[in-house]
Amino acid sequence: xxxxxxxRKEKLIQRIFLVVAFSSLFSLFLIALFIFVEGLPMIWKVGxxxxxxxxxxxxxxxxxGIFAMIVSSFxxxxxxxxxxxxxxxxCSIFLVEFSSARMRAVIKPALExxxxxxxxxxxxxGVVYLVPLVRDYLxxxxxxxxxxxxxxxxxxxxxxxxxxxxxxxxxxxxxxxAAFSLGATRWQTTHMVTLHAAKSGIIxxxxxxxxxxxxxxxxxIMIAGNALKIPLSPxxxxxxxxxxxxxxxxxxxxxxxxxxxxxxIVLFFFVMALNMIATLFARRKVLK
Amino acid sequence: MSAKTVxxxxxxxxLRVGEKKILxxxxxxxxxxxxxxxxxxxxSGKTSFLKLVNHTFRAAGMALEGALYVLGEDVLGEDVNPxxxxxxxxxxFATPVVLPMxxxxxxxxxxxxxxxxxxxxxxxxxxxxxxxxxLWEEVRDRLHKPAQKLSGGxxxxxxxxxxxxxxxxxxxxDEPTSGLDPISTFRIEEALKELKRHHAIVLVSNNTKxxxxxxxxxxxxxxxxLIETGKTAQVFTVPKEKKTDDYIAGRFG
Numbered sequence: 362x363x364x365x366x367x368x369r370k371e372k373l374i375q376r377i378f379l380v381v382a383f384s385s386l387f388s389l390f391l392i393a394l395f396i397f398v399e400g401l402p403m404i405w406k407v408g409x410x411x412x413x414x415x416x417x418x419x420x421x422x423x424x425x426g427i428f429a430m431i432v433s434s435f436x437x438x439x440x441x442x443x444x445x446x447x448x449x450x451x452c453s454i455f456l457v458e459f460s461s462a463r464m465r466a467v468i469k470p471a472l473e474x475x476x477x478x479x480x481x482x483x484x485x486x487g488v489v490y491l492v493p494l495v496r497d498y499l500x501x502x503x504x505x506x507x508x509x510x511x512x513x514x515x516x517x518x519x520x521x522x523x524x525x526x527x528x529x530x531x532x533x534x535x536x537x538x539a540a541f542s543l544g545a546t547r548w549q550t551t552h553m554v555t556l557h558a559a560k561s562g563i564i565x566x567x568x569x570x571x572x573x574x575x576x577x578x579x580x581x582i583m584i585a586g587n588a589l590k591i592p593l594s595p596x597x598x599x600x601x602x603x604x605x606x607x608x609x610x611x612x613x614x615x616x617x618x619x620x621x622x623x624x625x626i627v628l629f630f631f632v633m634a635l636n637m638i639a640t641l642f643a644r645r646k647v648l649k
Numbered sequence: 650m651s652a653k654t655v656x657x658x659x660x661x662x663x664l665r666v667g668e669k670k671i672l673x674x675x676x677x678x679x680x681x682x683x684x685x686x687x688x689x690x691x692x693s694g695k696t697s698f699l700k701l702v703n704h705t706f707r708a709a710g711m712a713l714e715g716a717l718y719v720l721g722e723d724v725l726g727e728d729v730n731p732x733x734x735x736x737x738x739x740x741x742f743a744t745p746v747v748l749p750m751x752x753x754x755x756x757x758x759x760x761x762x763x764x765x766x767x768x769x770x771x772x773x774x775x776x777x778x779x780x781x782x783x784l785w786e787e788v789r790d791r792l793h794k795p796a797q798k799l800s801g802g803x804x805x806x807x808x809x810x811x812x813x814x815x816x817x818x819x820x821x822x823d824e825p826t827s828g829l830d831p832i833s834t835f836r837i838e839e840a841l842k843e844l845k846r847h848h849a850i851v852l853v854s855n856n857t858k859x860x861x862x863x864x865x866x867x868x869x870x871x872x873x874x875l876i877e878t879g880k881t882a883q884v885f886t887v888p889k890e891k892k893t894d895d896y897i898a899g900r901f902g
Contacts, residue, residue: 539746539808541705543759543815544736553762558749 396629400622412623418589420609420617427624429591433599434575434631436592437509437585441574444514446567449521453566456522457529458551469526476519484583487512492584501596504586509599512580517570524569528562529555561645568639575631578603602628654681656819656849657702661715662725664697664873666708671697673873674715681818684841684850686864686881688857690896693870695853699821702851703738704731720818736763739812743824745804747796752788755796755807759815778814782806783840802833809840819849826859838863857897861885869893 404412407425415426452472456465487508496503532555540550556563578601586598587608600608606621606628613621657679664672672694679685687695700706701717704724713725720737722729736759748755756775757765765771775792779785784806788799796807805825812820822841826834841850841863854860860867861881868878869892877884877893888894 533746535742535744535746536748538705538740538742539748540758541731542703542735542740542742542821543762543811544732545759545762546732549762553758554748 393629396622396625400619400624400626403616403619403623404626406616407620412620413627416589416591418605420613420620423616425616425620425623427602427605427627429589430600430602430605430624431627432591433506433585434601434603434628436506437513437581437599437601438571438575440506440510440595441513441517442567442571444511445517445521445570445574446514448514449518449566449570450525450563452518453522453525453529454551454556456526458547458555472519472522475515476523480516480577480579481583483512483516484580487580487584495596499596501594502586502598504584504598505596506585506592506599507595509581509585509601510595512584513574513577516577516580517573520573521566521570524566525559525563528559528566531562532558561642564642565639568635568642572632572635572639575601575635576603576628578607582607602631655679656681656720657851658718659698659715660717662698662701662717663714664694664701664706665712667710670873672701675875677868677875677878679819679849679851681849682845682847683865684845684852684863686860686867687851687853687870688855688860688867688896689870690855692872694873695855695870696823698870699740699823699851699853701725702819702821703735703740704729705735705740736815737817738819738821739815739817740821740823741805741808741812741825743827745801745808745828747799747804747807750796751793752796752799752807753792756792756811756814759811774814774816775810777816778810778812779807781813781840781844782810783836783843784810800833802829802836805829805833806837806840809837809844813844817848819851820844822850822852824854824856825852826854826856834859869896871896 403425412425412427413431414428415424416429417424417426418429456468460468488504491508491511492503494503495501495505495508499507536554536558537550540554545553581601582604585601585604587600587604588598589600590597592599602624606624609617610621655678657677659675659677662672662675663670675694675698687698689695697706701713702719702724715725716723717725719734722734724734739759748758750758753775756778757771760771760774776785779788784803787803788807796804799807805828809820809822809825826837829837838859841852844850845865852860852864864881866879867881867884869876869884869890871892877888877890879889884893885897888897
């Protein structure tokens with residue numbers, strides 16, 4: 362093969378990879394385009410205010426207010442963060458700062474396995490064990506905001522842990538040595554130096570965890586109760602944006618179908634906003 | 650304590666990690682009010698020795714022998730509590746490690762973790778440290794700016810200042826000027842000469858000229874062995890060992 366041939370081949374391979382790389386971007390573009398084309402005319406017709414800020418959702422009567430679901434999705438995301446955030450963060454601190462190499466070799470693969478469990482299994486476990494527990498000890502129907510938050514809190518653990526572990530590991534050992542040599546104990550070093558230095562990575566981890574919580578559908582449908590109202594207590598049943606789409610898409614048609622796509626648009630903005638916040642924090646360097 | 654008190658005393662200290670010998674039967678004494686220089690090529694065990702002194706050496710499969718008395722306490726034992734030891738024996742590293750906080754926060758970090766909260770005490774300690782490291786004049790107006798904005802030389806002096814704010818008995822320096830320009834190096838050396846009036850200083854460096862310039866007594870490490878130790882003037886003019894002579898003259902390897 363001549364040098365020119367090699368060069369041409371190299372170019373070709375480069376092009377192929379470029380096309381493959383862009384195809385994922387292209388599919389994202391197509392998805393966005395599709396939900397906007399399907400959903401926007403409905404928002405146009407009903408009006409943005411009646412769509413976003415009304416709590417009345419009865420598609421057969423022509424009411425398409427998703428405010429209750431926005432509120433529910435919001436609370437379930439915050440709740441998942443309240444359960445999964447501290448747990449995940451403490452777990453990562455333990456893994457990076459306090460555990461032996463042998464223990465890490467056991468715990469890390471186990472956590473990665475947690476990410477591989479299908480969400481329907483989480484939902485099933487929630488229905489069978491957690492729902493009765495909440496119903497018997499705390500009251501309410503059991504299928505509730507609280508139950509969803511606990512299950513989602515567990516489901517976001519792998520995301521939170523793997524990213525915060527990465528950011529803790531990335532803190533140079535020299536910081537730790539410097540703190541030790543000033544007489545700091547391991548815990549003082551962790552909370553005064555290491556966490557401080559890994560702050561942006563940890564916030565990214567939490568925000569991406571929230572992104573996962575807001576998008577989760579199957580498990581939430583099974584344990585949230587799916588009632589169409591704004592939850593007033595953690596024990597009230599809720600219906601999130603994602604559940605709404607999944608529950609009704611089977612029989613929706615016409616304006617109703619478009620309304621579900623429009624719900625998708627709202628979700629799209631939710632997730633995009635969270636990802637943007639995460640990217641923003643990830644880009645910020647160690648220093649303020 | 651009298652001027653010639655021995656603060657570090659190594660008796661047949663050997664360190665092995667797995668099969669590898671890091672230090673082999675080291676015997677030496679380091680006294681108060683002196684700068685003790687340790688020189689030697691990379692991998693000679695200089696840094697490992699320093700890390701044993703403030704109990705930061707950690708490695709899987711490490712084995713220790715002998716006794717290493719630091720301020721009268723053998724620090725090689727299993728049951729040594731490293732935290733109080735490190736408050737008396739401060740260490741400054743080759744690359745300046747300023748913590749990601751303000752200059753002032755860096756200076757008082759060591760005191761804060763001891764539970765000292767009194768603003769006046771903290772401020773006084775910060776100023777004392779900065780003056781000891783000859784950095785006070787340069788940063789007095791911007792104590793609350795991020796420490797990472799300082800130049801490399803200033804950062805290293807901040808690390809020394811931070812160590813001095815703790816009023817340690819012993820200051821360990823691991824190649825503190827290896828990444829610095831000659832002027833910053835000069836400033837740090839001046840600061841060290843000032844500091845030895847009240848402290849014991851152990852200076853590890855592979856820059857033999859620096860050892861010759863600032864140390865009172867010194868030791869030459871090679872492949873984990875202590876080849877020679879004595880008054881710096883004597884080691885550099887009439888070394889007892891040929892290996893020392895070769896190293897100082899740059900005829901090595």
